[in-house]
Amino acid sequence: MTCYTCKRIEMIKNNKFPFFVEELETGYVVLGDHQYFRGYTLFIFKDHVTSINDIDKDIQLKFMQDLLLVQEAVYKTFKCNGVDIELLSNSEHLTWHIFPREDGDVPNNSPVWSLHKSILYNTYNMLNSNSAKEMVSDLRETLNNLKKTR
Numbered sequence: 001m002t003c004y005t006c007k008r009i010e011m012i013k014n015n016k017f018p019f020f021v022e023e024l025e026t027g028y029v030v031l032g033d034h035q036y037f038r039g040y041t042l043f044i045f046k047d048h049v050t051s052i053n054d055i056d057k058d059i060q061l062k063f064m065q066d067l068l069l070v071q072e073a074v075y076k077t078f079k080c081n082g083v084d085i086e087l088l089s090n091s092e093h094l095t096w097h098i099f100p101r102e103d104g105d106v107p108n109n110s111p112v113w114s115l116h117k118s119i120l121y122n123t124y125n126m127l128n129s130n131s132a133k134e135m136v137s138d139l140r141e142t143l144n145n146l147k148k149t150r
């Protein structure tokens with residue numbers, strides 16, 4: 001198994017991934033390694049699939065429903081102005097990227113990826129087990145409360 005994301009899923013299953021938030025029907029919710037956008041969250045499809053076009057239509061719809069739940073939880077937990085949601089076609093493993101956005105966080109209201117990598121992936125923004133604890137528990141609580149309303 002060489003997929004980076006699949007390795008993380010193995011860590012989640014073994015209770016060894018500190019940024020793991022919640023397991024939903026179609027995927028895993030985890031906080032991103034870098035938090036320039038505080039609350040940056042990933043929603044990872046459970047199986048190793050590269051493209052959303054490689055899964056059945058009914059599973060696609062369920063995956064989208066779960067995504068809507070995750071993005072609402074991110075929005076409410078991190079009290080941002082809005083969220084950017086992206087599914088990247090060049091990704092090795094089907095993963096949604098959910099970025100909480102604030103006014104002025106990127107010059108000229110540009111997409112998150114317009115930031116230079118030296119800013120986006122600066123070690124200063126790296127999450128660690130301690131800084132993740134409160135964020136993980138807050139996001140988990142919001143997710144579980146939202147689940148009850150659906």
Ligand SMILES: [Zn+2]
Pocket residue numbers: 003004005006007047048049092093
């Ligand atoms: Zn994978």
